Amino acid sequence: MVRGLRRAAGGPTRIFFTADLHGSEPTYRKFLSAAEFYGVDALVFGGDLMGKLFVPIVRENGTYRAEFQQEHHAFDADGLEPFTRSVERTGFYWQVMDRGAYDAASEDPLVQQGLFQEAARERLAAWLAMAEDRLAGSKVRLYMTGGNDDDPAVLEILDRHEGEHVIPCESRVVELDEEHTMVTVGWSTHTPWDTPREATEEEIAGMIEARVAKVPDVGRCVFNFHCPPKDTPIDTCLKLQDASDLGPGELPGPDREGGRFHFIGGGSRAVREAVERYQPVVGLHGHIHESSGWFRLGRTRCFNPGSEYVQGRLQGWIVALRGGRLTGHQHTWG
DSSP states (O other): OEEOOOOOTTOOEEEEEEOOOTTOHHHHHHHHHHHHHTTOSEEEEOSOOSOSOEEEEEEETTEEEEEETTEEEEEOGGGHHHHHHHHHHTTOEEEEEEHHHHHHHHTOHHHHHHHHHHHHHHHHHHHHHHHHHHHTTSSOEEEEOOOTTSOHHHHHHHHTOOOSSEEEOTTSOEEOSSSOEEEEEOOBOOOTTOOSSBOOHHHHHHHHHHHHTTOSOGGGEEEEESSOBSSSTTSEEEOBOOOTTOOTTOOOOBOEETTEEOEEEOSBHHHHHHHHHHOOSEEEOOSOTTOOEEEEETTEEEEEOOOBGGGTBOEEEEEEEETTEEEEEEEEEO
16 A cells, blocks of 8 residues: 555545656646646646657757658757757657767667667656656655556656655555545557557456455545546547558558548446446546546546647646545646
8 A cells, every 4th residue: 555645634635637648748847837736635647658759860060950740850059959849849759869870770670669768768767856856845746657658668667766756556556645545557458559558358357356456445446547438428539440451660540431530439348347336436547638528437427638748738637535525626728
């Protein structure tokens, strides 16, 4: 059991929840600032920490060149910082290298993977240090997990973290206050992108059961599950084309017929069944960026903040808990 705050007698515990920041530097900084700005007692992150791409910046004869967002960029030393800030806003990683290092990496996929992982590990380590510094002197804890897009080799940085304010919460029962606990599952069902932490519905159900078995009162527990409940307004996404005929590196496009797009539920049946069965005090979910909102399953309200990390905008939910009940909620954006 990981112990959290002791709230003032009679007051609710206020949690700020977000997910799917995907490496975006300004969005993460906003997330940390949300603790003071909204006056919450805890920050909860629901998975997908890592960015999606690595941008090499080639330095040659005093000029820097890079490809970013399908455009060629060339600039001098004064343009390096503005360019890297724009890369970090979208969550991508970058590194300056000479032409020889770039050519060598271009010919070796293992080198490319190593560069990506190392950049991701460095950013996650910097984020953890930033959180410890920003939250120092406060009672706020940041409960953090990885999502389906997060490489286990990178998540080792989080798993090994032993700071005062950042708590790795996957596979643990977290005591949010003297009344409420939280359990976390950061994995998702299978996706067209074959991400690092995907599992079958049966495997996700097993993860949930293993965590819930350690909870003293599941009716006063928060479910922090990256995948939202299946076939609800908070898991609706575009259906993609069959990926079986695609070539290497090709991504499936939206499925449509007669000019009309098709939509499906991208969430988890196991998550839905667990919420319906156990009726936790609240469900916190992410994964489906375009389906922000909330939905009730029995007595339990399930929330998805959505994500606009590419634009550097933070979306979140503030939920207030007291006596095993949800006493208030507010969607935030900015």
